[in-house]
Amino acid sequence: MPDLRTEEFVVNMGPHHPSTHGVCRLILTMDGEKVLKIVPVVGYLHRSLEKICENRTYPQCIPILDRFEYVTAMSCNYVFSLAAERLAEIEVPERAEYLRVIMLELNRIASHLIFYGVTAMDIGALTPFLYGLREREMIMDLFEMTCGQRLTFNYIRIGGVAKDIPAEFIPYCRKTVSVIREKLNDYEGLLNENPIWLVRNKNIGVLPPDVGIAYGVSGPSLRASGVDYDLRRDDPYSIYDRFDWKVATRSNGDCYDRYLVRLDEIKQSVRIIEQALDGLPEGPVKAKVSPNFKPPEGETYARVENSRGELGVYIQSDGTKKPYRVKTRGGSFNQLQVLPVIGTGGLIADLVAIFASLDIILPEVDR
């Protein structure tokens, strides 16, 4: 048979594409189904949050940074408050720390449930989406009864939390976590052994640990490659050392392991929440912080573990009530950087699976 004349061609994926989780554009050079080159183009959601924060007071920055990573907005509230508290050396009351941990872990579960549904939908299964978002609504109810919002909370403030939880929170929270613990079996039953799911995910997009570390990949995506690194344990903040929980890791680093690590994390979060509810002390929920909060001159970079990896905020203070400079860093920024490295050479259909399994969302990249 004579050789067919083939040529490379360029495909533009995005910025409006259902499997790019927002507005990412990938310029792909293709040879048939094979991806030869990936060039990510970002900035379609660049809202200049850092510039806005320069002209806001410290408490006013928190609702702006809510929109920086809206899927887990609690950790955005938290990381900014943490940095400001470190600058001004504020002690946070015991009860507030417990409430913060409960909220952060609930938000982590909510985010992983979105991951579970959306990833399955990208690969072609619609049912997990309906299952995952059903239980997520219970967590949204909890947030709503606490702070009145479903997505952008402005709940964790400098020196504590905005207000105490209502009386019906604790019984409903216990019910929610026990429902989620029970439904995890359903989630695993739907996908873990599903032949289509296995073919689409096993040994696809393998991320070697050294490449992951070099490119700054963090969170579940790095732990799936066998790197045992979790900021909750390794750069301690809040009161995570009081609870009995394990860091979830896997060893293969493919899409399937990244998915399994996130399901494992839901289990660990459920454990942390149950222990925190048991140990919740009485007392005030906010330290005395003046509305004209002015930290002394100085600078700090605070980082926490959110559902996508390392979420960091660098604040430089010049002693006035507005921060001189706020720089934010999200896990997805580095995960998208590593996508060309692990996605090149594969098929275009695999690229969708890799993109989804790294759990990239674009507001963290563009800010």
Next chain:
Amino acid sequence: MGLIKKVPVYAERIPGGSLVLTTLETVLHQGQAKSLWYLLFGTACCAIELMCTGASRYDFDRLGMIFRASPRQADLIIAAGTITKKMAPRLRRLYDQMAEPRYVIAMGGCTIKGGPFYYDSYAVEKGIDHIVPVDIYIPGCPPRPESLLEGCIHLQEKIKKQKLLDWQEK
């Protein structure tokens, strides 16, 4: 199926009952209003609420609304989330690719007037109504799923009230 079995029984009792007189306009607009397919166009926080509305608890499908990934199959574009200056030409292009009659819902503060990013931002488009014509505005940051559902019901009312030749003159 109950309806199909029962309607003829009642209709027979009315003189001339099996005959229904109505205008073409009503039939056409009823059909249009009850099968609004929307484009999956989510850019920011509102997209998560749009997802929740489409999922189990709020069930968008009961209004006849199903998501479409391609603008050529969609009747409605729900602009969910911040539109930046870099994204604005793409929104216009997607709108241009849709077939008439087409509708736009501006969901959330950002699409109405820039929302929390109105001041001090160099990159956010202050409202989308100078890029595409907007039919319904839904305030909120982000709006609750109930608000979105109500906005869509208002759009259905609007479609039912329009005249047959309206969209041709646009």
Next chain:
Amino acid sequence: MTPDELKDAVAGKLGDKMSLLDTGRMVPMFEISAANLLTVAESLRDDAALKFDYFCNLGAVDKTERFEAVYSVASIVHKHRLDFKVILDHDHPEIDSVQEIWPAANWYEREMWELFGINIRNHHNLTRFLLPDDWDQGNPMRRDWDAPDFEKLPEL
């Protein structure tokens, strides 16, 4: 290592090239001259006791008379973290790229180049990043930047 031990360890090994600042909170903050950046970065990554192999963050600060580039690096093995900054001239800001040492720095440097107008030496991909393709209004994150449609929040 605790922050104080880390301070001594870094000062002992690289004390002639790095000077300790007192502005850092929780984590030690050092200052490096722009000429020494690459050698210091390489020894921070390769030294067995320090082993800063993980790049956390890089952000520029416009101090109106000078620029500061603030780096945060961490070690996966030893689980400690370090911040350091490089002071740059305001009229001709220029800095070496560290992406040979930490590949993760690539996009952080692109962002710094685009939003602050700091030139990155030996960076092979300085192209439009976050701003629109037809952007012609300069470097918006500079403190003195202004544009016709840019509105500041009114003081109450």
